[in-house]
Amino acid sequence: MRNSFVARHPSVLAFLALLALFTLGVSVLSEGFGIGLISTSFVKTLGKTLCLCLIAVAMDLIWGYCGILSLGHFAFFGLGGYMIGMWLMYERTRLIVEGSLAQGALPPTEQEVVDAIGTQIFGVVGSSDFPLVWAFADSLILQLAMVVLAPGLLALVFGWLAFRSRVTGVYLSILTQAMTLALALYLFQNDSGLRGNNGLSGLQNLPGVEAPQAVISLWFFWASALALGLGYLLAAWIVSGKFGSVIRGIRDNEARVRFLGYSVETYKLAVFTLTACIAGIAGALYYPQAGIVNPAEIAPIASIYLAVWVAIGGRGRLYGAVIGAAFVSLVSSWFTGGQIPDLVLGPLTIKWVDWWTIVLGLSFVLVTLFAPSGIGGLFDLWQGRRPPDRHGADLGPDAGALREREATE
Amino acid sequence: MSTLLEVSGVSVSFDGFKAINNLSFRIGQAEMRAVIGPNGAGKTTFMDIVTGKTRPDEGRVLWGERSLSLLGLSEAQIARAGIGRKFQKPTVFEDQSVHENLLMALQGPRGPWSVLFYRPNAAHLARVGELAAEIGLGDHLPRKAGELSHGQKQWLEIGMLLAQDPRLLLVDEPAAGMTPEEREHTTAILVEAAKTRAVVVVEHDMEFVRRLNCKVTVLHEGAVLAEGSLDHVTADKRVIDVYLGR
Numbered sequence: 030m031r032n033s034f035v036a037r038h039p040s041v042l043a044f045l046a047l048l049a050l051f052t053l054g055v056s057v058l059s060e061g062f063g064i065g066l067i068s069t070s071f072v073k074t075l076g077k078t079l080c081l082c083l084i085a086v087a088m089d090l091i092w093g094y095c096g097i098l099s100l101g102h103f104a105f106f107g108l109g110g111y112m113i114g115m116w117l118m119y120e121r122t123r124l125i126v127e128g129s130l131a132q133g134a135l136p137p138t139e140q141e142v143v144d145a146i147g148t149q150i151f152g153v154v155g156s157s158d159f160p161l162v163w164a165f166a167d168s169l170i171l172q173l174a175m176v177v178l179a180p181g182l183l184a185l186v187f188g189w190l191a192f193r194s195r196v197t198g199v200y201l202s203i204l205t206q207a208m209t210l211a212l213a214l215y216l217f218q219n220d221s222g223l224r225g226n227n228g229l230s231g232l233q234n235l236p237g238v239e240a241p242q243a244v245i246s247l248w249f250f251w252a253s254a255l256a257l258g259l260g261y262l263l264a265a266w267i268v269s270g271k272f273g274s275v276i277r278g279i280r281d282n283e284a285r286v287r288f289l290g291y292s293v294e295t296y297k298l299a300v301f302t303l304t305a306c307i308a309g310i311a312g313a314l315y316y317p318q319a320g321i322v323n324p325a326e327i328a329p330i331a332s333i334y335l336a337v338w339v340a341i342g343g344r345g346r347l348y349g350a351v352i353g354a355a356f357v358s359l360v361s362s363w364f365t366g367g368q369i370p371d372l373v374l375g376p377l378t379i380k381w382v383d384w385w386t387i388v389l390g391l392s393f394v395l396v397t398l399f400a401p402s403g404i405g406g407l408f409d410l411w412q413g414r415r416p417p418d419r420h421g422a423d424l425g426p427d428a429g430a431l432r433e434r435e436a437t438e
Numbered sequence: 439m440s441t442l443l444e445v446s447g448v449s450v451s452f453d454g455f456k457a458i459n460n461l462s463f464r465i466g467q468a469e470m471r472a473v474i475g476p477n478g479a480g481k482t483t484f485m486d487i488v489t490g491k492t493r494p495d496e497g498r499v500l501w502g503e504r505s506l507s508l509l510g511l512s513e514a515q516i517a518r519a520g521i522g523r524k525f526q527k528p529t530v531f532e533d534q535s536v537h538e539n540l541l542m543a544l545q546g547p548r549g550p551w552s553v554l555f556y557r558p559n560a561a562h563l564a565r566v567g568e569l570a571a572e573i574g575l576g577d578h579l580p581r582k583a584g585e586l587s588h589g590q591k592q593w594l595e596i597g598m599l600l601a602q603d604p605r606l607l608l609v610d611e612p613a614a615g616m617t618p619e620e621r622e623h624t625t626a627i628l629v630e631a632a633k634t635r636a637v638v639v640v641e642h643d644m645e646f647v648r649r650l651n652c653k654v655t656v657l658h659e660g661a662v663l664a665e666g667s668l669d670h671v672t673a674d675k676r677v678i679d680v681y682l683g684r
């Protein structure tokens with residue numbers, strides 16, 4: 030089954046092979062396991078990029094295939110990061126606190142340990158009590174489950190409300206922006222229980238692990254590559270069959286799909302929730318590599334960037350989304366990293382750190398206008414594939430037969 | 439003959455304009471019916487009401503042996519209950535192949551879960567091939583539907599309708615853009631279908647309607663003007679005035 034699936038979709042095999050080669054190459058060149066040509070911080074950048082590619086695959090599923098322009102998927106990404114961050118922070122603080130309390134004369138009671146952890150974590154927001162949302166923070170298993178459950182549940186409730194009342198198009202996009210903005214504003218508050226604008230920090234340290242960052246960074250890099258590979262495979266499998274046919278039908282003409290007997294709302298909800306879960310997993314792998322997650326990550330603009338990546342890469346094809354996310358986010362970190370010398374044009378000095386957003390915006394406009402299928406569209410040129418372009422006036426069978434010849438030549 | 443669909447006293451207005459005015463209509467289990475009438479008579483709107491696209495302001499729409507009301511159901515539920523529809527303007531999924539279009543329409547479970555794990559078996563593939571041959575697209579299965587000519591899209595939509603295996607077929611102007619031979623073929627398909635199910639055909643072409651050889655309902659200003667054999671209604675003075683005599 031799996032063999033025949035991959036055989037029928039050679040691009041999936043090609044993608045997985047490239048990903049494996051890339052992973053191997055980076056490992057060999059890394060400081061942790063290889064010859065040290067690639068710095069640890071760059072390994073982290075690459076690992077984070079893989080996570081962004083994964084959320085781009087999710088975005089492509091919901092937007093490129095199902096036609097729902099969600100501008101809120103970074104909310105799910107951030108939530109995933111918060112969920113794993115809670116355990117990382119709790120566990121690491123527990124180890125530190127227990128270490129220091131053990132110096133005392135009497136062994137500390139359990140309550141004393143919990144109180145001390147609370148003071149450590151919530152001191153910055155002037156509190157020491159554990160809010161309800163931290164109830165599972167001491168259990169890695171439960172918190173890992175929350176990585177999928179929290180974004181999934183939010184998406185389920187939001188999607189159920191939105192799709193049931195048949196909100197579509199621009200209105201839905203605005204609603205998703207409102208959702209991510211509301212979540213960000215809520216998290217900014219100190220009493221939201223997630224340390225307000227401080228967010229969760231120190232996430233790069235794995236509790237109880239002695240290994241140096243050079244090694245840990247590679248572990249996360251591998252995990253991100255694995256997640257991207259599996260996510261890509263899952264997405265490719267979903268869109269390859271009848272399910273893919275139905276969601277593309279929803280994208281192109283949802284009323285027609287209804288008249289075929291498919292419950293469009295249920296399908297939208299399923300895809301929305303699934304992609305939210307994938308986004309959550311991507312976030313849970315991203316933020317330990319970034320080291321910190323805070324509410325600014327969930328700002329509405331982040332989700333808009335995501336749409337821009339997918340559009341530039343080419344939506345409606347999974348590798349397009351991956352190319353877009355990898356290309357734009359790497360170029361972006363290059364431009365904003367300050368390594369590029371300023372461009373002096375007479376009186377005007379172009380500082381790329383500031384001008385990068387303008388370059389990005391401009392390329393988005395250009396791609397939308399002149400290359401609607403994005404960078405991924407280059408593969409079509411290469412393979413000589415052309416989209417059917419017969420949206421002109423409908424002609425009768427005779428005149429139509431003429432145009433048919435044009436289309437097949 | 440027992441009734442499959444009964445529409446009674448249905449009215450609907452758009453911004454104060456009465457598109458359907460106290461319309462009543464009934465059709466049996468295995469019956470062919472042609473619906474004719476001038477442009478704007480409400481023929482398409484009538485189909486919209488039956489398929490759940492438009493909610494009537496008043497009236498009843500009852501379905502099947504158990505007289506289930508269709509008014510509370512969604513479009514998808516109505517389609518699953520066994521009502522299939524071909525649109526006036528051919529609407530197929532242009533970005534997908536003829537094969538995918540037919541497979542999507544093919545009778546079978548419609549839930550996301552079963553669709554996700556659905557893989558066409560030999561019987562389904564054979565049925566798709568059979569349908570494609572019947573609508574003259576046997577050699578075009580792998581082609582994108584968007585590439586087809588207008589007439590071929592009409593055919594594809596008829597094929598999708600048959601693939602759904604509905605108990606009631608609502609067919610809106612199937613012959614538009616077809617050659618005389620193709621029209622004859624369409625007639626044959628519809629007549630064949632009407633042996634086992636109910637078929638409602640909206641058509642302006644009187645020759646086409648004559649070949650269907652069935653009871654005719656004339657709509658005018660959202661209400662039934664006349665009903666009976668084609669010869670009967672075409673002899674009706676009012677029908678000549680509003681429709682035929684133009």
Ligand SMILES: Nc1ncnc2c1ncn2[C@@H]1O[C@H](COP(=O)(O)OP(=O)(O)OP(=O)(O)O)[C@@H](O)[C@H]1O
Binds near residue numbers: 475476477479480484
């Ligand atoms: N959604 C709508 N909003 C406003 N008016 C509508 C709507 N649907 C139908 N109408 C009006 O209802 C009337 C009946 O339209 P309908 O499409 O049913 O006519 P028809 O009998 O199918 O005509 P034709 O033979 O041209 O296809 C028209 O005047 C139309 O403008």
Ligand SMILES: [Mg+2]
Binds near residue numbers: 481482483526610
């Ligand atoms: Mg009409």
